[in-house]
Amino acid sequence: MATTIIAQPQVLMPAYNPIKYIIDNTDKNEPGFRYIFTIYPAAGSHIPANVVAQYRVLPVFSTGYGEQDISRLMQSLVTWNFTTGQVNESWYQYDIDLGYEFIDNILYTDDLAPDGLNTLIEYTAHGFIVGDQIVITQADGGVANPALEGLHTVITVDNANQFTVNVLWSTITDDTINGTVTYADQRKTQVLDDELIEDQEVFNGAYSLGIYAQGAFPSAEYLGTLDPSYALTSLTNPNDSFAVAASITDNIFYLMCRVYSGVEYTLQYYDSQGNAIGTDSPYNPTDGLYNFPVNTATHSITEDFFITIKADDFAGTEFTYYFSYDNRCAINEDILYYLDRMGSWQSFNFQLKTYEKGQISREMYNQHVDGQVVSNEWEYSSDAMGSRTYNINVSNTLDLNTNWMNQYNANRFQELLTSPQVFYYNGTDYRACTIDSTSFENFRQRNKNLIKQSVTIKLALNTPING
Numbered sequence: 248m249a250t251t252i253i254a255q256p257q258v259l260m261p262a263y264n265p266i267k268y269i270i271d272n273t274d275k276n277e278p279g280f281r282y283i284f285t286i287y288p289a290a291g292s293h294i295p296a297n298v299v300a301q302y303r304v305l306p307v308f309s310t311g312y313g314e315q316d317i318s319r320l321m322q323s324l325v326t327w328n329f330t331t332g333q334v335n336e337s338w339y340q341y342d343i344d345l346g347y348e349f350i351d352n353i354l355y356t357d358d359l360a361p362d363g364l365n366t367l368i369e370y371t372a373h374g375f376i377v378g379d380q381i382v383i384t385q386a387d388g389g390v391a392n393p394a395l396e397g398l399h400t401v402i403t404v405d406n407a408n409q410f411t412v413n414v415l416w417s418t419i420t421d422d423t424i425n426g427t428v429t430y431a432d433q434r435k436t437q438v439l440d441d442e443l444i445e446d447q448e449v450f451n452g453a454y455s456l457g458i459y460a461q462g463a464f465p466s467a468e469y470l471g472t473l474d475p476s477y478a479l480t481s482l483t484n485p486n487d488s489f490a491v492a493a494s495i496t497d498n499i500f501y502l503m504c505r506v507y508s509g510v511e512y513t514l515q516y517y518d519s520q521g522n523a524i525g526t527d528s529p530y531n532p533t534d535g536l537y538n539f540p541v542n543t544a545t546h547s548i549t550e551d552f553f554i555t556i557k558a559d560d561f562a563g564t565e566f567t568y569y570f571s572y573d574n575r576c577a578i579n580e581d582i583l584y585y586l587d588r589m590g591s592w593q594s595f596n597f598q599l600k601t602y603e604k605g606q607i608s609r610e611m612y613n614q615h616v617d618g619q620v621v622s623n624e625w626e627y628s629s630d631a632m633g634s635r636t637y638n639i640n641v642s643n644t645l646d647l648n649t650n651w652m653n654q655y656n657a658n659r660f661q662e663l664l665t666s667p668q669v670f671y672y673n674g675t676d677y678r679a680c681t682i683d684s685t686s687f688e689n690f691r692q693r694n695k696n697l698i699k700q701s702v703t704i705k706l707a708l709n710t711p712i713n714g
Contacts, residue, residue: 249273250345250441253312257466258446259505261589262321262339263453264464267314270345270442275311277349278429282306282313285439286320289340289446299324299341303348317343325451327586327668328538329677331501335535337451337590338505343444348437352429359395359422362411365402366395366419368428375401375410380431383412385424394418398431450503450536452479452589471505471558477566478502478556479536480591481662483655492593492659494543494570497582497674501538501592502568504556508534511559514541519551529559538592541570549574573598573650581647581673583680583704585666594672595656595663597702599648610638639712642705644683645671649700657698664702671704679707 254269270282281303291297300320304313324339357369375381379401389396395414403411456462469476480502482492492500506512512532516525525546530537541554553569577598584594614635619628649660663669664684671680683703 249438250347252345252442252444255444256447257464259448259450259466259470260321260464261452261454262318262325262449263451264318265316266318266321266449267316268343268345268444270313271311272313272347272441274347274349275306275313278352278427279348279350279433279435280306281348282315283344283346283348283437283439284313284315284317285344285346286317287342287344289342291342293342293344293440293443313347321449325449327451327590329501329584329586329592329668329670331538331540333532333535334503334538335533337503338536339449341447341449343447344440345442345444346437346439347441348435350429351434351436352427354425354427356425359419359424361416362403362405364415364417365411366414366416367405367409367411368426369409370428371408373408373410373428375404375428377401377404381412382429382431383426384429385426387424391421391424392419395426448505450479450505450590455588469505471507476505478504478539478568478591479589480568480593481588482568482591482593492568492570492656494541494572494594494596497580497672498543498594498596499584499592500541500570500594502541502556503536503538503589503591506530506532506535506537507558508532512537512539513557513559514539515555515557516546516548517553517555519553524548524552536590541568543570543572548572575650577650579647581645581671583647583663583702584670584672584677585663586668587662587666593659593663595660596649597647598650599699601648602646604644604646606642606644608640609636611636637714639714641710641712643710644703644705645680646701646703652698652700654698657700660700660702669704671706680704681707 249272251271253271256266260266268284272282274280284302286299287293287297288299302315304315306312307314321339326336328334328336353370353373355368355370360367380398381401382398383395385392385396399412399414401410402413454464469479512530514527515523518524525548539556549572551571553567555567573596579598579601581597581601582594584592587593611634613633616627616631616633618625618631664682669680669682671678683705
């Protein structure tokens with residue numbers, strides 16, 4: 248094989264991080280050379296009808312390597328689903344063929360020779376047949392043998408190592424000039440599957456170590472093929488008892504995990520002393536991603552707790568996520584659910600005053616007023632209308648206010664502000680909304696002991712108004 252893999256992404260990757268393949272090839276100096284990256288659905292036939300995308304890439308100037316980042320493609324193949332259960336919309340498996348192509352050519356270095364009246368060229372296994380249209384480019388640009396430069400026809404093939412072109416031998420003045428021969432139609436040698444990487448996976452997430460560094464994604468910790476995997480969530484890594492997300496009775500967290508067919512999963516609730524306080528029925532998902540609901544109302548939990556998700560046939564220690572139960576008196580119990588960076592759904596409580604506002608826009612025009620005649624005198628009628636309103640739109644916004652929070656939940660709040668998918672819950676219904684904020688300040692407890700935040704949301708659907 249001519250292709251060598253220099254670098255490749257982890258088996259499981261967030262779609263919104265770079266997913267870069269880097270390869271090398273021994274033929275990269277051939278004319279018209281391109282690296283070819285072909286993406287197929289996993290476990291499918293690698294035929295043209297199944298191609299998801301194909302990229303032809305020039306060698307990088309400094310290294311000669313072929314580099315291709317397919318993250319933009321993968322982002323278009325995954326999405327979100329605000330629900331519990333199987334969420335394979337957020338997951339995609341693919342294979343990638345690594346290949347190359349270049350323009351067919353030979354570089355002859357043996358001296359030219361006569362073949363009757365015409366010119367013979369020698370090259371081991373040249374591959375040309377009688378009638379082929381070829382282009383000859385000489386090392387000196389055709390200065391010594393101008394008649395041999397350019398487009399010609401193969402008129403005889405003496406054997407696999409010799410062929411004759413329609414150039415009179417009498418025009419050759421220097422038979423030692425080297426040259427390159429290519430097909431006139433620029434036909435190519437193409438190998439699409441010189442190397443193959445199978446069963447790669449992406450999910451609807453973006454991994455980061457914070458605002459300062461993106462960091463390498465630890466794929467093995469989330470695949471869970473040997474031990475129970477971490478949930479695909481931006482909640483701080485498992486087993487950190489200082490990373491406590493605030494929860495109330497109506498809160499639900501959907502923790503997305505990589506799951507496998509034929510494996511039974513159990514979600515277990517424990518109080519802060521480690522006593523079991525609830526178990527969700529075993530889950531039996533299919534291969535892919537699954538949203539496990541962390542729901543205090545299911546087990547009437549009114550205290551601090553932590554959860555574990557255990558795969559029965561896996562060895563090792565299951566991961567743990569901690570939650571604090573917020574039992575402070577609330578003016579409102581509004582909740583925003585948001586898609587976190589890694590594809591799970593988190594919730595945030597807004598327990599202080601909520602203010603509802605509306606913005607109204609009107610479109611109007613001046614119309615003719617007919618009026619009426621009374622006692623031979625024209626006057627306006629009582630329902631005369633000169634300015635007519637023909638289009639009214641109203642959009643509703645809500646100003647929500649959090650209760651006092653610690654540093655960890657203050658960090659979660661800024662992720663809420665930047666989430667692309669948010670739902671508002673008022674105790675009865677879920678409503679899609681958008682965050683109006685265009686900037687934020689992430690308060691730090693060392694600067695401000697008491698942290699409280701506000702956010703303005705706009706409902707995604709406007710109230711319809713009749714005309």
